[in-house]
Amino acid sequence: MEAQVHTASPLAPAWLDVPADLNALSSAIWAGDVQRGSSGELTIDGIPVSELKKQFGTPLFVMSEPDFRNRARAFKDAFDEAFKDICGGVDVYYAGKSFLCTAVAAWVADEGLRLDTCSGGELAVAARAGIPGRDLSLHGNNKSDAEINRALDMGVGRIVVDSVDELDRVAAIASQRGDAAKVMLRLTPGVHAHTHEFIATAHEDQKFGLSMAEDSTDQAGLSAAEQAVAAATAHKGIELLGLHCHIGSQIFEPDGFALAAEKLLVFLAAMQEKYGIALPELDLGGGYGIAYTPVDTPRPPAEIAAAMASVVRSTCTRLGITAPRISIEPGRAIVGSTTFTLYEVGTLKTVRVDAPAGDGAGNDAGAANVTYPRRYVSVDGGMSDNARPVLYDADYSAVLASRSSVAAPQLSRVVGKHCESGDIVVRDVYLPEDVAAGDLLAVPGTGAYCWALSSNYNYLARPGIVAVRNGAARLIVRGETEEDLLNRDMGVAND
Known part of the structure; x- marks a missing residue:
C-alpha cells in the first residue's frame, strides 16, 4: 500500500515539510539512545517514557548521560x-x-x-x-x-x-x-x-x-x-x-x-x-x-x-x-541534544485562521471565507520550563511519545498552561490528528538554556531532571514542590 501524500498547510512556515512518517525520529535532533520501542512508544536506553512519567511525573527533563x-x-x-x-x-x-x-x-x-x-x-x-x-x-x-x-x-x-x-x-x-x-x-x-x-x-x-x-x-x-x-x-x-x-x-x-x-x-x-x-x-x-x-x-x-x-x-x-x-x-x-522534555497533553482546540498572503490559491491575506485550521495542543509546562521561544522566537520540534499513530498530520502549535498568549513551546509542528488528552509529547533539544532559564511563573514548580544510563534513570536535579515554593514565602513560614 502506497503512503498517502499530505498537502502542507498554508499556515506552516516555508521550512516546515509535512513528514513522510510522523513516527520517525530525526537522528540530528535526538540523543543517540532515543528510539521507538516495538510498541511504538518512545524509549531512552530502553526505558519507556510512560515509565519515566510514572516514576518522576511531568513535565520532566530527560537526559542521556x-x-x-x-x-x-x-x-x-x-x-x-x-x-x-x-x-x-x-x-x-x-x-x-x-x-x-x-x-x-x-x-x-x-x-x-x-x-x-x-x-x-x-x-x-x-x-x-x-x-x-x-x-x-x-x-x-x-x-x-x-x-x-x-x-x-x-x-x-x-x-x-x-x-x-x-x-x-x-x-x-x-x-x-x-x-x-x-x-x-x-x-x-x-x-x-x-x-x-x-x-x-x-x-x-x-x-x-x-x-x-x-x-x-x-x-x-x-x-x-x-x-x-x-x-x-x-x-x-x-x-x-x-x-x-x-x-x-x-x-x-x-x-x-x-x-x-x-x-x-x-x-x-x-x-x-x-x-x-x-x-x-x-x-x-x-x-x-x-x-x-x-x-x-x-x-x-x-x-x-x-x-x-x-x-x-x-x-x-x-x-x-x-x-x-x-x-x-x-x-x-x-x-x-542530549535532552528532551516530556509533557502530558491536556486541552486541545482547533481554530480557523485567515489565509496568509500568497497561499497558492489566489487568495489575499484576510480574504473572506478563506481560512485554514490550526490546532492548539496544551501541555502541562510551558514558558516556565522553556523560555527560549518567547525570548528568541526559537523553533523546536515535537513528537507523540506515548504511542505511534497512523493518523493524518495536523499542523499544530504546542502551548503551555501559563496566562500569556506568548506561552508557546513549539510554534509549528505536524502532529497526528488523533493526539488526545493524556498522551505524552516529547520536545527534543531542550538540554541548553531551558532548565537554566526556568522560572516559577504562575507558581509552577520547576521540573526535575533525570539522567539515563545503562537502562536506569536517576534524578540529578530534584523537581520542586509547592512546599519548596511556600517555604520561601515568609508570610507562610512565619505563621
Whole structure:
C-alpha cells in the first residue's frame, strides 16, 4: 500500500515539510539512545517514557548521560587532533551557563574538559562537585567584589575581564589580598555570527567586551582593547594570560570563528611587540549550533576544528609568532541534544485562521471565507520550563511519545498552561490528528538554556531532571514542590 501524500498547510512556515512518517525520529535532533520501542512508544536506553512519567511525573527533563559524555569527548578529541601541531592541543571549557548541576560538572571533569562559570552560584556548583580551581574560568560583565574574592579564594585558573573599570577592580582586590589575578581580556573583534551568516562591523554596541574598533580610541589613539592591555601590564595585581572573544550563538559555519581568530592573532602579535609581553593564551569562545529542527545543519566538531586550526596555523606563520594555547567554550553543542522534555497533553482546540498572503490559491491575506485550521495542543509546562521561544522566537520540534499513530498530520502549535498568549513551546509542528488528552509529547533539544532559564511563573514548580544510563534513570536535579515554593514565602513560614 502506497503512503498517502499530505498537502502542507498554508499556515506552516516555508521550512516546515509535512513528514513522510510522523513516527520517525530525526537522528540530528535526538540523543543517540532515543528510539521507538516495538510498541511504538518512545524509549531512552530502553526505558519507556510512560515509565519515566510514572516514576518522576511531568513535565520532566530527560537526559542521556552517555550522549553528553560522547559529545564532550568529541569536542576534546577533535580540537586536540586539529591543533596538536600548532599548540599541543586545546583546552575545552564547558559553558556551564547552558546547563549546570554537580553531576554534569563531574561528567565534564571525567571527560577531560574544564568548566566555564559566570557567577558565584556557578562557582559554588563547581566547588561542590570537586572541580579544582585551576580548571575553572569566571566570566561576567558585572562581577561583584564577593565573586571576585571567591574566585581568588578558589584559585580560579582565569578571570575573563570585560572592561577597564572591571580590570581596575580585580587588580585592586587582588593587590589588597597580596594576590595576582590570572586574567584574560574579552575583546569584541567586530564579528557577529548566527547560523549560516556572519557580518563584520566597525563598532560594537553591546554590554560585553572591549572594542578593537578605531572609534573606541582615547586621546592617545588607543582602542578600548589596547587601553586594557596597557592597564593590565601596569597593574601588579594582574597576571595577563591572553585574549578572549565570543562572536555569537547557534552558529553553523566556521567562517566567523576563522575571521575572529585572525583578527585576535594580529592584535595579539601587535601587543606583544609594542609592550614586550607574552600573551600565551587565546580563547575563541563558543556558540556552536545544534539542530532543533530537521532542516538545521550544524557542522561536526572535527570540521569546525579543522577550519579554525587552518586559520590559526597560517596566521601565526604569516605573523612570525609562536601560536598561543587555544581554548574554546562549547555549551549548547554538548548538552543541547542530549535532552528532551516530556509533557502530558491536556486541552486541545482547533481554530480557523485567515489565509496568509500568497497561499497558492489566489487568495489575499484576510480574504473572506478563506481560512485554514490550526490546532492548539496544551501541555502541562510551558514558558516556565522553556523560555527560549518567547525570548528568541526559537523553533523546536515535537513528537507523540506515548504511542505511534497512523493518523493524518495536523499542523499544530504546542502551548503551555501559563496566562500569556506568548506561552508557546513549539510554534509549528505536524502532529497526528488523533493526539488526545493524556498522551505524552516529547520536545527534543531542550538540554541548553531551558532548565537554566526556568522560572516559577504562575507558581509552577520547576521540573526535575533525570539522567539515563545503562537502562536506569536517576534524578540529578530534584523537581520542586509547592512546599519548596511556600517555604520561601515568609508570610507562610512565619505563621
